[in-house]
Amino acid sequence: MINHAIRFGAEVAAARESGAPLVALESTIISHGLPRPSNLTVAKEIEATVRAAGAVPATIGMIGGEIVVGLSDEEIHHLAGSDDVVKLSVRDLAPAAAARADGATTVAATSAIAVAAGIAVFATGGLGGVHRGAATTFDESADLTALSRLPITVVCAGVKSILDVGATLERLETLGVSVVGYQTRRFPGFYLTDGGFDLDWSVDDPAGAAAIVRAARAQAVHTGALIVANPLPAGEQLDPGLHDRVLADGLAGLERDGVTGKDVTPFLLSHFHAATEGRSLDVNVRIILRNADLAARIAAAL
Incomplete structure (x- = not known):
């Protein structure tokens, strides 16, 4: 069925026609996730990485009210x-x-649009999740419920370490979202290689992730997402001690300035960038480029 509310860019339209593998990419990382002018440079690098790994990038957003x-x-x-x-x-x-x-589309919106457009694989940096203190505020990302009903493979570096990682994994389990580690049985923590929690399943290569997708399609039982958690090598992560100090200061800043809701993540990411003198930005860029590469290889394997 043709969705007339969605416009396809020329490269994506050609890929759909030829059956070439596609990888969905979000646009909030461009508009809200990275500082200028790095955001534009990195956006182009992400697309180039997908192409180099054998797939076609499909960056998703809205222009003048039209989904693109x-x-x-x-x-x-x-x-x-x-x-x-x-x-x-x-x-x-x-x-x-x-x-x-x-x-600019979030993980939840990008995933929903990708599924509507027939795209099976999505690369992002880190997922949204359950915020610290959610037992009082009920603040959790729409990413979680969206992924519970969308049959898409999401390659990410776990969930952002500024969140309640354990509670997020519990919610993913409750919502029936499959989570596998890529060459690991530990759940990554975005800036950190190890987020502190074990995983039940892992895959060793893109073909292993593709096999899970094929099995899910054949069973026609599970209709939610597959999260492929791709950790940074330990030598590329943000120094854990520095991370913990900066996070504590950032959380104190949230309370001091009364920052809530969807403004929390941009506030904390900006704080990390400033407090680490750009080191967190370098890590963030490495994360998304590694995930784009892996997502493209999974899409090609499918």
Whole structure:
């Protein structure tokens, strides 16, 4: 079925026609996740990494109220440089379309659009999850519930270490989301190689991840996502001691400044960038490029 609310970029349209492997990419990392001008440079590097690994990048966003799968260079440049780009989760897509807004899609929205567009693999940095103190605030990312109902493979470095990692894994289990480690039985913590929790399953190569996807399709029982947790090598992670000190300061800053809701993650990521003098940004970039490479190889294996 053709979805007339979605426009496909030229490269993605050609890939769909030929059956070439596609990898979905989010746009919030461009508009809200990385500082300027690094955001534009990294966006291009991510797409180049996907191409080099044998797949076609499909960066997803909204331009003038229209969902675009496969943003052009000009459209990516616009989202990277504009101050009026709205951060879009799934619930925001229809209101933003009606308002003819320019928007950048979160993990949840990117995953939903990718599935609607027939794209099976998505690369991101780290997932959203259960925020610290959620027992009081009920603050958890829409990523979790979205992934419970979307049949997509998400390659990530676990969940952002600024979150409650243990509670997030519990929620993923409750929601029936499959989680496998890539060459590890430990769940990564985004900036950190080891997030502190064991995993039941792992795969050794892209073919192993593809085999899980094929098994799920054949069974037609599980309709949620497969998370492939791809940790940084220990030598490339942010120094754990530095990470813990910066996180503690950042959490204190949240309370001091009254930051809540969807502003929490951008606040903490910006704090990490400033407090580590750019080292966290370097780690963040390595994470997304490694995940883009692996996602492309999984897409090709499928």
